[in-house]
Amino acid sequence: MALSRLQIQHFRNIQSASLEPAGGLNLIHGVNGSGKTSVLEAIWFLSVGRSFRTHLAHRSIAHDQSQFTLFTRLSEGDRLGLQRQRDGDNDVRINGERPQRLSDLAALLPLQLISPESFALLLDGPKARREFIDWGAFHSDPQFIGVWSRYRRLLKQRNQLLRQQAPARQIAIWDQQMAHYGQWLTERRSRWVNSLNGALEGIIRQFLPDVPIQVSFSQGWDTKTELEQLLQQSLERDVQLGYTVSGPHKADLRLRVDKLPAQDNLSRGQLKLLVCALKIAQGVVLGQQQQRRCVYLVDDLASELDQGRRTLLLEQLQQTGNQVFVTAIEPEQLAMVRWDKKFHVEHGRITEQAD
Numbered sequence: 194m195a196l197s198r199l200q201i202q203h204f205r206n207i208q209s210a211s212l213e214p215a216g217g218l219n220l221i222h223g224v225n226g227s228g229k230t231s232v233l234e235a236i237w238f239l240s241v242g243r244s245f246r247t248h249l250a251h252r253s254i255a256h257d258q259s260q261f262t263l264f265t266r267l268s269e270g271d272r273l274g275l276q277r278q279r280d281g282d283n284d285v286r287i288n289g290e291r292p293q294r295l296s297d298l299a300a301l302l303p304l305q306l307i308s309p310e311s312f313a314l315l316l317d318g319p320k321a322r323r324e325f326i327d328w329g330a331f332h333s334d335p336q337f338i339g340v341w342s343r344y345r346r347l348l349k350q351r352n353q354l355l356r357q358q359a360p361a362r363q364i365a366i367w368d369q370q371m372a373h374y375g376q377w378l379t380e381r382r383s384r385w386v387n388s389l390n391g392a393l394e395g396i397i398r399q400f401l402p403d404v405p406i407q408v409s410f411s412q413g414w415d416t417k418t419e420l421e422q423l424l425q426q427s428l429e430r431d432v433q434l435g436y437t438v439s440g441p442h443k444a445d446l447r448l449r450v451d452k453l454p455a456q457d458n459l460s461r462g463q464l465k466l467l468v469c470a471l472k473i474a475q476g477v478v479l480g481q482q483q484q485r486r487c488v489y490l491v492d493d494l495a496s497e498l499d500q501g502r503r504t505l506l507l508e509q510l511q512q513t514g515n516q517v518f519v520t521a522i523e524p525e526q527l528a529m530v531r532w533d534k535k536f537h538v539e540h541g542r543i544t545e546q547a548d
């Protein structure tokens with residue numbers, strides 16, 4: 194799917210804007226502080242229900258206003274709306290109705306964000322990489338989110354019992370269910386990473402042809418041991434530490450170059466390309482498996498990349514056939530592709546530009 198209309202009101206420095214983006218490549222350009230990233234942030238809000246810049250949603254409300262309102266019509270006809278009040282009230286609508294859960298938004302509008310902060314995927318701890326894998330598992334199986342939250346609830350209960358030094362028999366009651374859901378999650382994750390590897394190979398060959406990158410899934414415990422058995426075997430250690438040390442909540446995506454972690458072996462530009470390759474591959478696999486399209490949001494595409502790599506990245510994004518929003522300060526830096534639509538942002542005012 195793609196956004197065929199986007200309306201933004203009282204969001205950061207954007208008082209009011211209405212856009213009809215192209216289904217392909219959209220360029221959003223303007224000087225520093227004009228409001229380019231805010232457009233991407235607004236789209237992100239409409240899918241994820243929060244910002245990618247801050248966990249304090251009220252920070253995104255325009256300073257002199259009490260609420261912001263966002264609306265999008267998707268190419269398939271669905272209408273998503275979100276209103277956020279300064280006092281914390283949230284009103285989310287899908288086709289005029291309140292959804293059962295916030296994740297219903299993301300299910301309708303799958304997004305991939307590439308921003309200068311996306312390095313965190315490689316440089317930070319495993320949480321970001323787990324979320325990366327789970328994006329694919331979530332979009333490829335509607336049951337995934339429910340099973341994942343059940344597993345998390347069980348984990349919380351088990352950890353509470355461990356801290357209370359509850360009798361082993363009592364803790365073991367949870368182990369069986371945890372193992373059941375945990376195996377299920379792990380199987381879905383592993384399947385997604387396998388598919389991802391296929392798509393990734395071709396993209397990496399283009400982006401980093403001389404770099405031998407290996408991507409592997411680490412499930413969070415020794416693969417030779419069944420999860421229930423592991424939980425039982427590690428009970429004593431878990432009681433001592435007061436939490437469950439191993440399991441699917443410790444899963445990770447390992448990225449290695451010549452057997453070393455990729456982050457220790459690649460330049461900044463190469464790391465950015467690797468992150469881009471990973472994110473592009475997510476959308477490609479979603480298209481192959483679910484015949485669904487995701488929307489790419491690329492903030493400050495030009496930074497860290499030479500002209501040749503910028504061209505390569507834009508071409509790869511274009512080849513996915515998905516809708517893409519790219520921000521840039523100087524549109525001349527990205528003049529190597531034909532943009533389907535260009536939007537100029539100035540002091541929060543957005544105008545579509547004729548070619």
Ligand SMILES: Nc1ncnc2c1ncn2[C@@H]1O[C@H](COP(=O)(O)OP(=O)(O)OP(=O)(O)O)[C@@H](O)[C@H]1O
Pocket residue numbers: 204205206207223224225226227228229230231232252253254255256257522
């Ligand atoms: N809650 C808010 N209300 C009003 N203005 C805000 C609010 N939050 C941030 N701003 C301002 O909105 C402007 C737009 O910020 P944004 O990050 O979208 O700009 P940008 O065009 O992406 O800039 P850059 O090229 O430097 O990344 C900034 O000038 C910022 O000071």
